[in-house]
Amino acid sequence: MRLDIVSIFPEYFSPLDVSLIGKARERGTLDVRVHQLRDWTHDVHKTVDDTPYGGGPGMVMKPEVWGEAIDAIIADGAAANGPAADASPTDAPPTGSPGAPATGGSAAPGPTAPATGGPAAPATPRIIVPTPSGRPFTQEIAQELAAEPWLLFACGRYEGIDSRVMREYGARMRVDELSIGDYVLAGGEVAVLVMVEAVGRLLPGVLGNVHSAVDDSFAPGAMRNLLEGPVYTKPPVWRGHEVPEVLLSGHHGRIARWRRDEALRRTVANRPELAAAIDPETLDKHDRKL
Numbered sequence: 521m522r523l524d525i526v527s528i529f530p531e532y533f534s535p536l537d538v539s540l541i542g543k544a545r546e547r548g549t550l551d552v553r554v555h556q557l558r559d560w561t562h563d564v565h566k567t568v569d570d571t572p573y574g575g576g577p578g579m580v581m582k583p584e585v586w587g588e589a590i591d592a593i594i595a596d597g598a599a600a601n602g603p604a605a606d607a608s609p610t611d612a613p614p615t616g617s618p619g620a621p622a623t624g625g626s627a628a629p630g631p632t633a634p635a636t637g638g639p640a641a642p643a644t645p646r647i648i649v650p651t652p653s654g655r656p657f658t659q660e661i662a663q664e665l666a667a668e669p670w671l672l673f674a675c676g677r678y679e680g681i682d683s684r685v686m687r688e689y690g691a692r693m694r695v696d697e698l699s700i701g702d703y704v705l706a707g708g709e710v711a712v713l714v715m716v717e718a719v720g721r722l723l724p725g726v727l728g729n730v731h732s733a734v735d736d737s738f739a740p741g742a743m744r745n746l747l748e749g750p751v752y753t754k755p756p757v758w759r760g761h762e763v764p765e766v767l768l769s770g771h772h773g774r775i776a777r778w779r780r781d782e783a784l785r786r787t788v789a790n791r792p793e794l795a796a797a798i799d800p801e802t803l804d805k806h807d808r809k810l
């Protein structure tokens with residue numbers, strides 16, 4: 521999978537060098553390219569924002585600079601795919617922009633080979649714009665994005681990106697405005713880190729144990745509307761707190777039942793709206809008693 525991230529603070533993305541995502545980049549499963557938006561400005565101050573039409577506080581990110589940045593990245597992706605790619609002049613217009621994708625700050629460029637075993641990147645990426653006014657980013661969306669060969673993340677700052685940018689690209693390719701929660705961050709960088717980690721860990725071979733994602737909260741199937749229950753490891757007693765006896769029993773049926781009960785209890789306590797959304801058809805008699 522190819523990921524392009526455009527930001528005025530590329531330094532934010534150094535965490536993508538470490539842990540699961542760092543290893544996925546080393547292996548070539550993830551090809552992450554971080555770009556400095558200011559590389560596509562043309563004035564001496566490298567200006568990316570201006571005052572909002574209609575007045576009001578704050579600044580808005582200028583459409584021209586975003587247009588040049590996104591066009592250049594799309595053109596780069598189309599060139600990387602070669603003549604076999606399903607590129608069209610409309611999909612990848614020449615821009616004469618500063619061009620080569622930048623890899624700013626400490627976020628080193630990832631391997632440039634296409635994702636191993638994945639499909640060739642298409643002519644256009646799916647564009648993700650983090651914004652508190654977007655659709656909620658969920659595990660379901662993470663799964664959907666994990667199936668995409670190419671994502672481009674546009675990190676807003678100030679009051680956000682001029683809306684015409686989303687309209688312009690939305691007419692030609694998939695553009696999703698996504699929120700990571702009902703609160704306001706200073707910029708899209710942290711939201712993109714959240715999304716990249718949630719998507720990246722779902723890629724084949726990224727998690728050490730493929731079953732980890734299956735048992736997670738919100739996983740498709742039985743856990744879709746359930747939170748995972750409590751987890752324990754050795755020793756069996758720590759500071760007087762005992763591991764529930766059933767987990768030491770070796771009885772797989774009882775353990776599965778206990779885990780389901782705990783998941784239900786925790787969901788009812790912490791996320792009653794999720795519990796209410798559980799399909800009653802999926803509940804058995806034991807569940808209904810909880």
Ligand code: SAM
Nearest residue numbers: 650651652676680699700704705706707708711
């Ligand atoms: N004026 C905007 C509003 O009220 O919707 C908030 C802009 S916020 C200060 C600046 C940037 O941070 C946004 O453009 C977006 O990229 C990012 N951001 C802030 N909160 C976010 C959230 N909950 N989810 C995703 N991105 C967020």
